[in-house]
Amino acid sequence: MAKVYTLAEVGEHNTREDCWVTVFGKVYNVTTFLDEHPGGDEILLAATGKDATDEFDDVGHSHDAWAMLEKYYVGELNKSNIPTKNIPSPALLPTKGVDHRGKKKNYFVYVIQFLVPLIILNVVVAFLSKSSAS
Numbered sequence: 001m002a003k004v005y006t007l008a009e010v011g012e013h014n015t016r017e018d019c020w021v022t023v024f025g026k027v028y029n030v031t032t033f034l035d036e037h038p039g040g041d042e043i044l045l046a047a048t049g050k051d052a053t054d055e056f057d058d059v060g061h062s063h064d065a066w067a068m069l070e071k072y073y074v075g076e077l078n079k080s081n082i083p084t085k086n087i088p089s090p091a092l093l094p095t096k097g098v099d100h101r102g103k104k105k106n107y108f109v110y111v112i113q114f115l116v117p118l119i120i121l122n123v124v125v126a127f128l129s130k131s132s133a134s
């Protein structure tokens, strides 16, 4: 079972040599990532000791960034330390390669993407058969 940390415990890891952050109720040890983080190390160090979900989310981190999280996962944040809005629903829990923000494509978009090429194909076929008949 995953280890559960309080925010105070996570906050003890707030140095360049030992840096943990919490995002969406999960705890990540980003020490080895500090020098690689495209947003810089200072911003990660400043994000220690608090729930950094809003900051992480505001940046609009890419799918790749979300996928990287898994690599640094060390445990769960004690639920009472997570603002309710930042508790992930089971549907949004990390799964490799999935955009955890849960921004799913609208069903309507899928239908349109399927129908439009079909309609175009139909028009072309109808046009070709009409012109070859005449």
Ligand code: HEM
Binding pocket: 021, 023, 028, 030, 037, 038, 039, 040, 043, 044, 047, 052, 055, 056, 059, 060, 061, 062, 063, 064, 065, 066, 068, 069
């Ligand atoms: C803990 C895990 C984190 C990972 C794995 C991570 C990963 C990344 C990656 C891969 C990028 C490049 C852009 C992208 O692909 O989205 C990025 C950019 C950035 N990140 Fe993070 N990040 C983390 C945490 C945070 C936190 C907690 C903050 C804010 C407190 C933050 C702030 C930023 C900023 C400001 C940028 C630069 C955006 C830009 O200049 O376009 N990141 N991060």
